[in-house]
Amino acid sequence: MISAISCNQLTKRFGDRIAVNSLTLNVPKGSIYGFLGPNGSGKSTTIRMLCGLLAPTSGSGMVLGLDVMTQSEEIKQRIGYMSQKFSLYEDLTVEENLDFYAGVYQLNAAERKQRKAELIEMAGLTGREKQIAGSLSGGWKQRLALSCALLHKPELLILDEPTAGVDPVSRRIFWDVIHELAGQGITVLVTTHYMDEAQTCDWIGFIFFGNLLAQGTPQELIRRMGAQNLEDVFIDLVKQEEARLGEAGKRGEGR
Numbered sequence: 001m002i003s004a005i006s007c008n009q010l011t012k013r014f015g016d017r018i019a020v021n022s023l024t025l026n027v028p029k030g031s032i033y034g035f036l037g038p039n040g041s042g043k044s045t046t047i048r049m050l051c052g053l054l055a056p057t058s059g060s061g062m063v064l065g066l067d068v069m070t071q072s073e074e075i076k077q078r079i080g081y082m083s084q085k086f087s088l089y090e091d092l093t094v095e096e097n098l099d100f101y102a103g104v105y106q107l108n109a110a111e112r113k114q115r116k117a118e119l120i121e122m123a124g125l126t127g128r129e130k131q132i133a134g135s136l137s138g139g140w141k142q143r144l145a146l147s148c149a150l151l152h153k154p155e156l157l158i159l160d161e162p163t164a165g166v167d168p169v170s171r172r173i174f175w176d177v178i179h180e181l182a183g184q185g186i187t188v189l190v191t192t193h194y195m196d197e198a199q200t201c202d203w204i205g206f207i208f209f210g211n212l213l214a215q216g217t218p219q220e221l222i223r224r225m226g227a228q229n230l231e232d233v234f235i236d237l238v239k240q241e242e243a244r245l246g247e248a249g250k251r252g253e254g255r
């Protein structure tokens with residue numbers, strides 16, 4: 001198996017708080033990996049380390065064969081990243097936003113023209129090229145932001161809660177695009193709080209208080225936990241961990 005992401009005991013501390021604790025995971029190339037966990041469990045911190053935006057405290061991580069400790073600049077150029085607050089320029093048009101990011105990624109005129117046309121079509125934005133981004137609905141904005149993150153043909157797409165606050169129809173369209181991209185060989189690491197989305201991922205990892213509690217395919221996890229669905233898996237894992245931490249607390253052990 002070729003990994004697009006592999007990390008070994010990756011750890012991030014903020015003062016005496018451990019945001020990510022000894023995380024070891026592999027994301028196979030071309031797969032969709034759903035990274036799940038309650039608020040504040042360490043997902044965004046992990047993503048920031050993998051994108052080369054935040055230096056790990058310890059451990060190691062490789063992204064597309066590049067070392068997160070020493071090759072963060074190369075990593076940033078090879079991946080596509082979309083955060084919870086898609087960073088669009090609201091007062092620019094759809095096309096101007098794409099032009100701006102094409103400039104950031106240093107695409108030449110021919111590449112820019114070709115990629116813009118491909119991505120406008122992929123995102124279903126045809127006919128909206130001259131529309132001001134700020135006037136688009138949430139779903140369109142989200143697909144425009146995704147297009148901006150794909151301009152430079154990244155091999156790995158990292159999406160941090162891309163569908164938060166977006167209506168169900170737009171979520172469905174967005175995920176259809178994600179699956180299409182994975183079909184083209186692009187690896188996707190995505191965080192989400194929606195279990196219907198997680199269910200369609202190839203792999204799932206559950207993180208809580210910085211610890212990876214479980215990892216596997218959605219079906220494996222449901223079977224392993226004797227659960228009805230992924231939501232039950234999620235809730236059972238959180239309850240088990242809270243009980244374990246409560247016991248550890250009583251014995252005076254730290255997290």
Ligand SMILES: Nc1ncnc2c1ncn2[C@@H]1O[C@H](COP(=O)(O)OP(=O)(O)OP(=O)(O)O)[C@@H](O)[C@H]1O
Nearest residue numbers: 014017018019037038039040041042043044045046
């Ligand atoms: N720059 C920082 N300084 C101090 N603590 C931080 C910093 N960034 C994150 N944390 C803490 O690290 C922990 C993990 O936060 P993180 O944002 O990674 O969680 P998350 O799983 O992405 O949450 P959410 O689902 O709400 O986005 C939290 O306790 C958070 O308060």
